[in-house]
Amino acid sequence: MLIGLAAILAALAPRSHAGSYDDFFKAVKMDRAQVVKSLLQRGLDPNLVEPERGDTGLILALREESMDVFRLLLETPGISMEARSRNGDNALMVAAFKNNKAAVEALLAKGAEVNRTGWTALHYAAMAGSNEIVQPLLDASAYIDAESPNKTTPLMLAARGGHILTVKLLHDSGADASLKNDLGMTAIDFARQNEHPDIVEGLEYRLRKQARKEEQASRLAAAKAIARLHQPDNPLPACPSAIPNEDAGFISPASARWAAPSEAFQGNPD
Numbered sequence: 001m002l003i004g005l006a007a008i009l010a011a012l013a014p015r016s017h018a019g020s021y022d023d024f025f026k027a028v029k030m031d032r033a034q035v036v037k038s039l040l041q042r043g044l045d046p047n048l049v050e051p052e053r054g055d056t057g058l059i060l061a062l063r064e065e066s067m068d069v070f071r072l073l074l075e076t077p078g079i080s081m082e083a084r085s086r087n088g089d090n091a092l093m094v095a096a097f098k099n100n101k102a103a104v105e106a107l108l109a110k111g112a113e114v115n116r117t118g119w120t121a122l123h124y125a126a127m128a129g130s131n132e133i134v135q136p137l138l139d140a141s142a143y144i145d146a147e148s149p150n151k152t153t154p155l156m157l158a159a160r161g162g163h164i165l166t167v168k169l170l171h172d173s174g175a176d177a178s179l180k181n182d183l184g185m186t187a188i189d190f191a192r193q194n195e196h197p198d199i200v201e202g203l204e205y206r207l208r209k210q211a212r213k214e215e216q217a218s219r220l221a222a223a224k225a226i227a228r229l230h231q232p233d234n235p236l237p238a239c240p241s242a243i244p245n246e247d248a249g250f251i252s253p254a255s256a257r258w259a260a261p262s263e264a265f266q267g268n269p270d
Contacts, residue, residue, distance in 0.1 A: 025050045028057045031066035036073070046076045047083060054086035062094040062103055074106060081112045088119060096121035096137070099130045104137070114142045118149050126154035126170065129163025134170065144175045151181040159199050160190035167191075167199055177203050 020039055025048075027035035036057070040046055047056050055063065058079060061070040073079055084090050092112045095103035104121070108114065114121065114137055122142045125133035134154075138144065145153050155175040158166040167187070171177060177187050188207075191199035 020044055021048060024048060024057060025060065028060050028066055028069050029064050031061075031064070031068050033068040033072045036069050040076060046073055046078060047080045049083075054084075056080065056083045056085075056091075058091050059083070059085055059089065059094055062091060062098060062100065065098065065100070067103070070103060071106070074110060081107060081110060090116075092121045093119065093124055096124040096130070096133050097128070099125075099128055099133060101132050101136070104133055108136060108140050114140045115146065120146045120154075122146055122154045123148060123152075123157055126163070126166055127157040127161060129158060129161055129166045131166055131169050134166060138173055144170060144173055145179060148181075150183070151179075153179055153181070153187070155179075155187045156181060156185070156190045159187040159196065159203070160194050162191070162194065162196040162199065164196070164199055164202070167203070171203070171206065177207055 020042070021044075024036065024039050024044055027033075027039070046058075049056055050060060053060075058070065058073045058081070061067070061073060074081075081091050085094075089097070090112075092104065092107045092114065095107060120142065122134065122137045122144070123146065125137060145155070147153060153175065155167065155170045155177060156179075158170060175187075180186050185193075188200055188203050191197075191203070
């Protein structure tokens, strides 16, 4: 009799587990936080992985915009914020891709890692032209020139998409517009290829201006060095008149969009 009962329980156990597994992901998709909470209280692993994409419940909640379940899982002991789907996405990347500012901020507040090898949340935010996601990622020390597997940077993606204000934000924050990916393309090349002349004009203007400033600084340093050789006891004036201001006649981009709402591309980067 006891052997027969044990066999019945053993046969039912896999079905019960399978049922809980299915119920969990169904509840996640439908944003039924109470059902998820009940399953977790019964001992279900919060980091279960569904078969379609390899998403954890946390990632799936973000894909499905199930914010009640997302908040519940984020506060669950043992939840993994760094788990990846089969395509390499983690929770922060999906939140950025979905332009979900609240989720991005919640994940960052919980200590989600903002930098990683390959594609990053900053790539996704820049691709979408979402400054409200780009800024908190930068504030959390996201590497601004992060390289995808083919060395494409967030600035390149913003330029490709024609997101001029995101291009400005990234460049103002220190993104390098001269970098090239594995295809030899810069952010300017991406903008030109996708017919965004205002971005081409603005970035080219800034690169020229930067080159002029570097050239002037180099010439000034050389002039000072020469003067010290001849007059070591007489320091040079701070701004010798022998160094011309070559930027005086520089023409700024015509596009008014570069001037609003943040610093204009033609502004003095002092």
